[in-house]
Amino acid sequence: MKVLVSTKVLSEITEKIEKGDWKPGEKLPSLSALASEFSISVSTLREVMRILEEKGYVLIEHGRGMFVRAQSYWRSDDMFELSGLPIGNMTSLLEFRNLLEPEMARLAAERGSTGQIRLIKDAASRMIANIEKGEDYFEADIAFHEYIAEACANEIMAKVMKDISDLLLESRRNTIRIPGSAQRASHFHMLIALAIEQRNPQMAKDMMSFHLNDVKQDFLRLRELDAMKDGMEEELP
Known part of the structure; x- marks a missing residue:
């Protein structure tokens, strides 16, 4: 009987x-x-909500509550997949993000609902707080970009961002090797969130571009560090 009720x-x-x-x-x-x-x-309701989360209808954040997700997340397995992209190709990822995400930030400032914009700003605040406490901030980082995608009111953009979330996570795990990278990223996130909250599309777009350029510089530094490391290893007897 419980199954029928649920x-x-x-x-x-x-x-x-x-x-x-x-x-x-x-x-x-x-x-x-x-x-x-x-x-x-x-x-019984908890089990129902777990199923809804698996189906992409809701997002459950422990300590914060349950939130409705955009339609692009519903039954997403039926749509195209990007998960097969090579994780290591961060240069291609950055090029792709530079083409897409500044425009997404602009659209979020124009189209985002009050609730969606609140989620964006909360994710930015959560990332800052977690970094200051020395806790895992990756979830808040990825959620920030996904919330912006949802606020665009464009289901294709939202789907694309969801599908490259693993690549974004790998990107962040690489750039964390650069001192100050996480702090700068969280700072840019808050500037982007504030621009979206103020309904300033151009500022939101510009701040996202600055953020992605900073990420690019981090990857250039990583290449230099890796090249130096390889050179030192070759010199070892």
């Missing part, structure tokens, strides 16, 4: 999201509030 609630919540009763970026009521609304136990 299936029914899963269908009802899915329908509410698809109909737009809850907008992308909107924070959902708490588990206890939703459990009361649908007359089911919290444990």
Whole structure:
């Protein structure tokens, strides 16, 4: 009987999201509030929300709550995949990001909902806080860029950013070797978030371009360091 109840609630919540009763970026009521609304136990509802997260309908952030995701994330396995791209090709990734992300920041400033913009700024703040505490900030870093993509109101852009998230993560794991890289990135994230919050499309676009140029400089430094390391190893007897 529990399976039937959970299936029914899963269908009802899915329908509410698809109909737009809850907008992308909107924070959902708490588990206890939703459990009361649908007359089911919290444990059953938790399982329902886990399924919805797997299907791409919601994003669950521990300590912050549950948020509705953009339609581009729904049943995303049916769309094209970019996950097969070579992880090591960071030069190609940077070229691609420079073509896409500044325009995405501009569109987010023009089209993003209040809820979506709040998520962008929260991710920027979370990255700064985690860096200061010496904690893992990668999730907040990637989420920041994905939230901007969702705020564009362009499902193809959002899908593309989601599909290259592994490449973005690998990029960040490389540049962390450069002292101050994470701090500079978090600073640019906040400047971008503030420009989007102020509905300043050109400023958001420019700040994203500056951010990506800074990332490019980090990769140039990495190449120099790797070249020096290779040279030293060749000189060893």
